[in-house]
Amino acid sequence: MVTIKDVAADAGVSVGTVSKVLNNMYVKADNRRRVEESIHKLGYQVNTYARGLKAQQTFTVAIIVPDLINPFFALLVNYVEQVLAAVGYKLLVCNSHCNADRELAYINMAKQNKVDGLIAVTYSNTDEYLEADMPFVSIDRHFKHQICCVSSDNEMGGRLAAEKFISTGCRNVIYIRNGSNLEGETLKRGKAFVDTCMQGGVEATRMDFGEETTLSKQQMNKIISFLEQCVKNGSMMYDGIFTSSDVHAIVVLKQLTEMGIRVPGDVQIIGYDGMRILNVGDYPVSSIAQPVKEMAVTCVDTLIKLIEKKPVERRIILPVTFVEGGTTR
Amino acid sequence: MVTIKDVAADAGVSVGTVSKVLNNMYVKADNRRRVEESIHKLGYQVNTYARGLKAQQTFTVAIIVPDLINPFFALLVNYVEQVLAAVGYKLLVCNSHCNADRELAYINMAKQNKVDGLIAVTYSNTDEYLEADMPFVSIDRHFKHQICCVSSDNEMGGRLAAEKFISTGCRNVIYIRNGSNLEGETLKRGKAFVDTCMQGGVEATRMDFGEETTLSKQQMNKIISFLEQCVKNGSMMYDGIFTSSDVHAIVVLKQLTEMGIRVPGDVQIIGYDGMRILNVGDYPVSSIAQPVKEMAVTCVDTLIKLIEKKPVERRIILPVTFVEGGTTR
DNA sequence: CTGAAAGCGCTTACAG
DNA sequence: CTGAAAGCGCTTACAG
Known part of the structure; x- marks a missing residue:
C-alpha cells in the first residue's frame, strides 16, 4: 500500500506538505505540482480510516x-x-x-x-x-x-384521499393502519382523513391494527378476518378504504377480490406511498404518492x-x- | 469519547490487557471481569477506525x-x-x-x-x-x-421458458434482451432458450437491443417500435416472448395491450427475475424467479x-x- | 510557506 | 499471563 510517506519521499517534501495539498491548503505552486505528480505516479489514495482517526471525520x-x-x-x-x-x-x-x-x-x-x-x-x-x-x-x-x-405532507395526503372519496360519492369509509403510535408525521394521515370526511358529510371510521411496525403475515391475517366480518350477504359495509401504505392496500384489494367484492365498483381503495415496480409499471393501487x-x-x-x-x-x-x-x- | 485508555485506568490494568479482552485472547479471569465491568460502566465501544488502521480489518x-x-x-x-x-x-x-x-x-x-x-x-x-x-x-x-x-441457473431459466412455450403450443417465439455482452452467466439465458425451442420444433429468434445495461427510456422506445413492426393487420407475428428481465416484460405487456393484442390469448410473455411489490402482490408477469x-x-x-x-x-x-x-x- | 513532531485509538510482538 | 513500547497512516499546531 502506498502511503503519504512514499509520496513525500518521491516528491522530495515532508508528509505535512503532502497532507496540505490533499486538504487543499496553501502550498507553493511548484511543490503542489510535484506532489500531485507523485500522487498520480504512485497511484496514492488517502486512507480514510487513518484520516478519520485523526480528523474525526469519515465522510x-x-x-x-x-x-x-x-x-x-x-x-x-x-x-x-x-x-x-x-x-x-x-x-x-x-x-x-x-x-x-x-x-x-x-x-x-x-x-x-x-x-x-x-x-x-x-x-x-x-x-x-x-x-x-x-x-x-x-x-x-x-x-x-x-x-x-x-x-411528506401526511395531512395533505389524508385530505386528498378523503376528497377523492367524497367527490366520488362514498357514504361510509374507513382508515386501516398499523404501526407505531410515537409522535410523528404519519399519525396525521388518519386524522386529516377522518376530519375531512366528516366535514364533507361522509361517515369515517378508523381501524388500528396495533403498534407492530411491519406488515407481518399475522397482521395481514388480522386485516383479512376484519374484512371478512365487514361483509354481510355479499355486500361490504364500507365503500371507501384508505390504508396507511400501498402494501396494506394491496392486501385489501386481493382479499376483497377473493370475496367477490368489485373494486372500484363496490369499494374504492387508496393506499399511501405511490409505489410501483420500477418506473414503468402501472400503480398497483390508487395511492397518495410521496415525493x-x-x-x-x-x-x-x-x-x-x-x-x-x-x-x-x-x-x-x-x-x-x-x-x-x-x-x- | 471514552477510549481504551480510560478503561485501562478504571480497571487498573494496561491498555494491552484491555485490548486482549476485547479480542477474546487469554486474560486472567479476575482481570477480565474487572475490565468488562469498566467497559460496561463507562459505556466504552471500540473505535473501528483505529482498529482498522492497525489491524487492517474494518468489518x-x-x-x-x-x-x-x-x-x-x-x-x-x-x-x-x-x-x-x-x-x-x-x-x-x-x-x-x-x-x-x-x-x-x-x-x-x-x-x-x-x-x-x-x-x-x-x-x-x-x-x-x-x-x-x-x-x-x-x-x-x-x-x-x-x-x-x-x-442463478440462467441455462435452466432459458430452458424453463422454452418448455412453457412449447407445451402451450407456441409456433414462433422470440427472445428480447439488452445488456452487456461481457462473458457471464446471463448470456446463457438466450442460448438455452433458443436451443430448447429448436429441439422442440418451435421457431425461435433473438432480438438484441444492444449493450446498454439499463433499460432507459430510449431503449424502451426501441422495443416499442420493434413490437409495432411485428404487428401486421392487427395480428402479431410471434406468439411467445421471453425477455431478459421482468421490466422488459412489463414494457412488452403494456405495449401489446395498447396495440390491442391479447395477452396471454394471442401472445404469451415470460420475464426473468420473479419480482413483485413486496411479498404480497401478484407477479406482474409470468417469470423465471431467481432465488x-x-x-x-x-x-x-x-x-x-x-x-x-x-x-x-x-x-x-x-x-x-x-x-x-x-x-x- | 514548510518541516519536525506529537498524537488520534487501537494492536501486537517482545520482555519479563 | 501482563505491561511497556512501537507503530498503523494520517492531521495539526508550532517553530522557523
Whole structure:
C-alpha cells in the first residue's frame, strides 16, 4: 500500500506538505505540482480510516430503514446514496427490521464519529440516546431535542384521499393502519382523513391494527378476518378504504377480490406511498404518492448542513400527489 | 469519547490487557471481569477506525449494484445486509448506475483495505483492476483470474421458458434482451432458450437491443417500435416472448395491450427475475424467479471464506423456478 | 510557506 | 499471563 510517506519521499517534501495539498491548503505552486505528480505516479489514495482517526471525520453517513423490501425505502436509499456520492460521501445501510437494538448500534456509531451523520426512519423509542448536537435527520418521526424531521405532507395526503372519496360519492369509509403510535408525521394521515370526511358529510371510521411496525403475515391475517366480518350477504359495509401504505392496500384489494367484492365498483381503495415496480409499471393501487426523490435530496442537504454546523430548518414537509391505480372511480 | 485508555485506568490494568479482552485472547479471569465491568460502566465501544488502521480489518464490506430501483437489486442488498449484520459486518452500498468509474472507486477501497471485501453486480470491464487474492464475489459476471461468481441457473431459466412455450403450443417465439455482452452467466439465458425451442420444433429468434445495461427510456422506445413492426393487420407475428428481465416484460405487456393484442390469448410473455411489490402482490408477469435470498446468503458465505482465506468454490449456480403471473396460458 | 513532531485509538510482538 | 513500547497512516499546531 502506498502511503503519504512514499509520496513525500518521491516528491522530495515532508508528509505535512503532502497532507496540505490533499486538504487543499496553501502550498507553493511548484511543490503542489510535484506532489500531485507523485500522487498520480504512485497511484496514492488517502486512507480514510487513518484520516478519520485523526480528523474525526469519515465522510460516511449511515441510513437506518426497516428494510429494503419495501420499495419506498429502497427508493429512498437509492436516491440518498446518489446525492451523497455526488458530494463525496459513502453510505452505510442498516436494515433495522424495526429492532431498537440495531438502531441504537448505529446511533452509537454516530456518537463516536465512526459515521459523520445519520438519516433514519425509526419507529422505536430511541429518544434518550440522541444528543441535540449530533447530525441526525429523522424521516416522519419527531424526537425531543432539536432533531430535524423531514416528511411528506401526511395531512395533505389524508385530505386528498378523503376528497377523492367524497367527490366520488362514498357514504361510509374507513382508515386501516398499523404501526407505531410515537409522535410523528404519519399519525396525521388518519386524522386529516377522518376530519375531512366528516366535514364533507361522509361517515369515517378508523381501524388500528396495533403498534407492530411491519406488515407481518399475522397482521395481514388480522386485516383479512376484519374484512371478512365487514361483509354481510355479499355486500361490504364500507365503500371507501384508505390504508396507511400501498402494501396494506394491496392486501385489501386481493382479499376483497377473493370475496367477490368489485373494486372500484363496490369499494374504492387508496393506499399511501405511490409505489410501483420500477418506473414503468402501472400503480398497483390508487395511492397518495410521496415525493421520494425530493425527500432524499432534502435529507442529505439537511444532514450536510448539520455536519458543517450550518443552520437548518427543523421541520420540512414536502407535498404529496394523488395517483390513479385503478382502485378508484 | 471514552477510549481504551480510560478503561485501562478504571480497571487498573494496561491498555494491552484491555485490548486482549476485547479480542477474546487469554486474560486472567479476575482481570477480565474487572475490565468488562469498566467497559460496561463507562459505556466504552471500540473505535473501528483505529482498529482498522492497525489491524487492517474494518468489518465492513461493500456491495456494488447498478441501482436500488430495480427490486431485484434492492432485495439482494436487503438480504446481503441481513446476513452480514448477523456476523458483525457493516455494509456500504454503491449504486454504480453502470458507471465504470464508480465501480473502480470501490474496487480501490477494497485494495486499500478500507473495506474487507466486495460483492458486485458489474457490467463494465473492470477485469484488469481485480487482483486474484482480493476478497471479491461477482454476481452473474465472469472475470479472469480466479474471481468467484455466484448466479442463478440462467441455462435452466432459458430452458424453463422454452418448455412453457412449447407445451402451450407456441409456433414462433422470440427472445428480447439488452445488456452487456461481457462473458457471464446471463448470456446463457438466450442460448438455452433458443436451443430448447429448436429441439422442440418451435421457431425461435433473438432480438438484441444492444449493450446498454439499463433499460432507459430510449431503449424502451426501441422495443416499442420493434413490437409495432411485428404487428401486421392487427395480428402479431410471434406468439411467445421471453425477455431478459421482468421490466422488459412489463414494457412488452403494456405495449401489446395498447396495440390491442391479447395477452396471454394471442401472445404469451415470460420475464426473468420473479419480482413483485413486496411479498404480497401478484407477479406482474409470468417469470423465471431467481432465488435472491439464497444468492445473498451464498455471496456472503463465499466472501467471508475469502476474507478468512479459506477455500471456496469458484462457480456457484443456484436453481430458478417458473412463476405464474397471468401472461402465460 | 514548510518541516519536525506529537498524537488520534487501537494492536501486537517482545520482555519479563 | 501482563505491561511497556512501537507503530498503523494520517492531521495539526508550532517553530522557523
